[in-house]
Amino acid sequence: MTRILFLCAILLLVAGTAVAVQTMKPDGSAALFTSLERTAGGVSTISSDFVQEKHLALFKTAMTSRGHFYFSKPDRLRWELTAPVSSGFVLKGDKGRRWHERTGRTETFQISQEPVMKLVSEQLFAWAKADFTWLEKEYRITVLQEAPAALRLEPRSAATAGFLHHLLINFSADGRYVRIVELHENDGDYTRIKFVNTVVNKPLQADLF
Amino acid sequence: MVPTFKLFEHLYNFFAVRRTILFSVTALIVALSFLASSRLQLQEDIIAMLPDDSSSVARDFRLLQLAPFTRKLVITLKGGDPVDTAALVAVADRLAERLKAAGIENVMTGPANITSGFFRWLGASLPNLTTEKDLARLAAGSSPDEVRNRLRISFEQILSPEGWALKGSVQEDPLSFSSLALEKMQFLNMVPKMRLIQNHFVSADGKSALLVVDSAISMTDSGGSRDLLERINGAISTAVPAGMTATVVSGHRYTLVNADTIKRDLYVVLTISVSAVFAIYLIFLRSMSAVFVFLVPTSILAIATGAIALYDVNVFAVTLGFGGVLLGMVDEYAMLIYFSCRQGGKDPAAITAEVSRPVIFGAVATLISFGIMLLSSLPGQRQLAIYSMTGIVAALLMSLIVLPHLIKPLSGLKLPLNTSGGALRLPRRAVIAVWLAVLALCSWQSTNIRFNGELGAVSMVTQELRLAEEELAKTWGNMRGKALIFAEGADLESALALNDKLFALISGRIPAGDLVSLSPLMPSDALQRANRERWLSFWQNGRAAQLGRDMAKSGEVYGFSKSAFTQFLATLTTPPPATTLASLRAVGMGDLVDSLIIRSPGIVRVLTMVPDTPQVVSALSEEMKSLPGIHFVSQSRFGDNVGRAIIHDFSRYLTLTSALVIALLIVVFRSPSRVMLALVPVVTGVLCMLGIMGMLGIEFNIFNIAATILIIGLCVDYGIFMVCRLTEGSDHTTSRAVLVSGLTTLAGLGALALARHPSMYSIGITVLLGIGTGIPAALLVIPALCSKDTE
Structure with a gap:
């Protein structure tokens, strides 16, 4: 269960590139949210590299990994780790596929039959479709900075709050994509994902998904 | 005349001047019986045919009700x-x-x-659950190579998107020792083809x-x-x-289908039998007095039902379904009285005394048949015995005491349809030849009869229900049809300890997916203590320290800190508290535990489930006997056992009934030839019933056996009446009484053969065949044989 909830939260973050832009309307920041909503609404694809830093007590030092992230409206996502190991998954409609360098195997799955992936895809598409009702139900959203936009999301449910303290999301200057996501855990560990070389609305190869 | 029979002459004379009192008391008894009948609550389930004594079948039935999906x-x-x-x-x-x-x-x-803490709890409980075999696997899983491999996997998992979720489990169990505990969960899967999604x-x-x-x-x-x-x-x-x-x-659906079918059958059977009996009376009796003859059996139904209500308000529907049979059965006494009194020619008191002899002997023979059923371990049979015996006694008293006062002699007129003035006379040799030929044919055909001892054969199962069961088994595996093994103890600890022994005995032979047992996850305190001691001993002598060094060395390669696995290493030498029911409930396993631990006053039962296949059942049945306190209950074997128990029951009753009836006949007739003559309808009825069923391919089930007792009871009456008439100079009214009462019996029982419920149909078809052949034997064969006897 913990694993499932964690994964949901994480993928929610990943998907949050488009999401965070659209949904916040707290503290009289309506203008910001309207702007982000309009901007995010114009995003149909995202292609980006990422650098993930794990600041965990489990490791002697921060552990860095790299990979690629692709998103295409309405229902396609690819999350791919390239270093230090190669692994990843693709979501496409109700279907999914995952692979790992160590096992050398690729396996397909049906999202509706994989609780973790189902939650991931649900949240991803909720953000992509700017489902504000759902997002506000899940998180308390605080605007930290208007330009470029920076948001802090705190989980409302006790179950999620059991492992996730808060999320920090920084948007690009034009508000079209997320630049940095930070996941802060209750024990002080945190993970930072920096999205670099991000390209918006570039046609993506069909075989990516 | 014997004083007993003179009694009825005296009673006639006594009530001849007090008829108002007699009729009033009779009417009052009938009215009170109707009132008592209104208390009845109909019970339509199979419990009527399941032993309720202390036999193993009765115990098995009670235990089967404890299975998780039975309820x-x-x-x-x-x-x-x-x-x-x-x-x-x-x-x-x-x-x-x-x-x-x-x-x-x-x-x-x-x-x-x-709960979310379940998997953590499971991993932490490992020292309580680890067997000798598990430790051998842990030894292999903690080798330097395996440590390196596992830490690499842990490292990669943390980097993956799922890593956020897995961090805690990597710290607590970096070598995946808890997978051993997870494997034990396989023994708790009650639905074989089920998986969890969302x-x-x-x-x-x-x-x-x-x-x-x-x-x-x-x-x-x-x-x-x-x-x-x-x-x-x-x-x-x-x-x-x-x-x-x-x-x-669910069982509720079966109950409902059976209840609805029986109710419909009761309506049809009683309506048709009452109408048919009334029609026969009209045809053969053609007199207002016939109304009173008709009132005797119908009043008897009320009296017998009222008596049953006083005995127990819960009445089996099968018992009431027998009303039709009783109706057709008890009217023979009234019929004999009617025809004799109607014929007249003598003082009614003398006629009553004269007729009372065959009537009482016939009633005693029938009472013997039903009285034997009181010894049955089947509640339905005992209730049926009380119902029938009450009806017979009431019919006897009403026929001999009340009815003679209600019938007026014809004074010189002939009885309706009495054209010949005597019984039907056919060529004696031809009758005997045909009879012997029929007996020979039926004896031969009776060898073809197939016996079906399954309870299902007498229970209503619709096609829809059958398909639903098949679909359920196809979709989910055999979740409702497992054999049950109960480990019983005076308290939970002793029951769990026995359950541990059971698991040790069978776990190697039945795969985890097929075997459901609490033992791997919830061993007894004693076994948990032994497991913990073994665990501690295993990690002593430097093994835990060596593992720590290996992990530090391999962990460094992947960047793990020196303190990364401190918590894990500490658990190796610090055993957790014992696993208890409370701890299982705390992590959300309450429902599962409650399904497998069943408490009764003074007894705790721990349930284990295995496939109910002939191979498993035969292999385990014998072995379970070596473990006192273990009760093995197979649903498939239970059906066979019930069938066997019922067959044994009825075979005993058949033997006893036959012996007692023959003894009665010897007392009554004191002549071997007359006894043999009186038995002609019985022998003919039973043999023909078996032969015709064998010929038509109708299976013989437990209700057919019950009905065979009826055939004996009824046919012996006809034999007694006819032999009395032929050897003691009674007039031809006896033949008429036998014929008409036989027809009414057939009418009552023929209606049962129209029933859809297998139990009622079985009784109906059996008695229809038995009585249908027993009556001609009484009316034709006995006179044919008797003429030789008297020659």
């Missing part, structure tokens, strides 16, 4: 095509809500109570969802079952969209 309703929700599992799960939730709104609270769509029970093919409903309504409660199923069907109709189907399987 529950299962609803299979099947998706449309193509199947959208998410939609299926959503509909399952909606249906659960609607069921709750309909007052059905305890509905499970999945193991909703399993915390819901979903079939392996993802096309069906399962809802389990726990209801307090007993499966034997037909009224409650009807209400429950109506509410469930109502919820299904509003929650399940077109394209999806919901199928309910």
Whole structure:
């Protein structure tokens, strides 16, 4: 269960590139949210590299990994780790596929039959479709900075709050994509994902998904 | 004349001047019987035919009721095509809500109570659960190579998107020792083809969802079952969209089908039998007095039913279904009195005394037949015996004391249809030849008869129910048909200790998916203590320290800090507290535990389930005998055992009844030839019944055996009447009485043969064949043989 909830939260973050832009309307920041909503609404694809830093007590030092992230409206996502190991998954409609360098195997799955992936895809598409009702139900959203936009999301449910303290999301200057996501855990560990070389609305190869 | 029979002459004379009192008291008794009958509550289940004594069959039946799915309703929700599992799960939730709104609270769509701490608890409990064999695997799993491999996997998992979720488990169990504990969970899977999707029970093919409903309504409660199923069907109709189907399987459905069928049969049988008997009276009696003859058996129905109500308000429907039989059976006494009194020519008191002899002997023979049933361990049989015996005694008294006062002699007129003035006379040799030929044919054909001892053969199972069961087994595996093994103890610890021994005995031979046992996850305190001591001993002598060094060395390669696995290493030498029921409940395993631990006053039973296959049953049955306190109950074997017990019961009664009836005949007739003559209808009826059933391919079941006793009881009456008439100079009214009462019996029983319920049909067809051949034997064969006898 913990694993499932964690994964949901994480993928929610990943998907949050488009999401965070659209949904916040707290503290009289309506203008910001309207702007982000309009901007995010114009995003149909995202292609980006990422650098993930794990600041965990489990490791002697921060552990860095790299990979690629692709998103295409309405229902396609690819999350791919390239270093230090190669692994990843693709979501496409109700279907999914995952692979790992160590096992050398690729396996397909049906999202509706994989609780973790189902939650991931649900949240991803909720953000992509700017489902504000759902997002506000899940998180308390605080605007930290208007330009470029920076948001802090705190989980409302006790179950999620059991492992996730808060999320920090920084948007690009034009508000079209997320630049940095930070996941802060209750024990002080945190993970930072920096999205670099991000390209918006570039046609993506069909075989990516 | 014997004083006993003179008694009825005196009684006639006594009441001849007090008829108002006699009729008033009789009417009062009938009215009170009707009043008592109104208290009755009909019970339509199979309990009537299950032993309620201390036999192993009775005990097995009680134990079978404790099986987890025996008491529950299962609803299979099947998706449309193509199947959208998410939609299926959503509909399952909606249906659960609607069921709750309909007052059905305890509905499970999945193991909703399993808490997030369950897997952590499971891993931490490992020292309590680890066997010698498990430790050998741990030794292999903690080798330097394996440590390196496992830490690499842990490292990679943390980097993956799932890493956030896995960090805690990597710290607590970096070498995946808890997978051993997870494997033990396989022994708790009660639904073989089930998997969990979104915390819901979903079939392996993802096309069906399962809802389990726990209801307090007993499966034997037909009224409650009807209400429950109506509410469930109502919820299904509003929650399940077109394209999806919901199928309910439970004992309640069987109860309802049987109850409805029996009620319909009772209505049909009683209506037809009463109408037919009345019609026969009109044809053969043609007199207002006939109304009184008709009133005797109908009043008897009320009196017998009222007597049963006083004995026990819960009356088996099968017993009342026997009303038709009783109606046709008891009228023979009234008939004999009627024809004799109607014929007249003598003082009615003298006629009554004269007729009382064959009537009483016939009644005693029938009472013997039913009296033997009082010894039965089957409650339905005992109740039937009381019902029938009360009816017979009442019919006897009413026929000999009340009825003679209601019949006026014809004074010189002939009886209706009495054209020949005597019994039907056919060529003696021809009759005997045909009779012998029929007996020979039937004896030969009776060897073809097949016996079906299964309870299912006498229970109503519709095609719809059969298909639902098949679909359930196909979708979910055999979840309702497992054999049960109960480990019994005076307290939980002793029951668990016995359960541990049982598991040790059978676990090697039955795979985890087929074997359901609590032992791997909840051993007894004693075994847990032994496991902990073994665990500690295993990690002593530097093994834990060596593992720590290996982990530090391999961990450094992947950047793990020196303190990364301190917590894990500490658990190796610090055992956890014992696993208890409370701790299992705390992590959400309460429902599962309660399904497998059954408490009764002074007894705790721990349930283990195994496949109910002939191989497993035969292999385990013998071995279980070596473990005192273990009770092995196989549902398939139970059916066979019940069948065998009933056959044994009835075989004993048949032998006893036959012996007692023959003894009675010897006392009555004191002549071997007359005894043999009186037995002609019985022998003919039984042999022809068996032969014709064998010829027609009708299976012989437990109700056919019960009905055979009836054939003996009824046919011996005809034999007694006819032999009395032929050898003691009675007039031809006896033949007429036998013929008319035989026809009314056939009318009553013929109606039973129209019943749809297998038990009633079986009784009907058996007695129809037996009596249908016994009557001609009494009317034709006895006179044919008797003429030789008297020559």
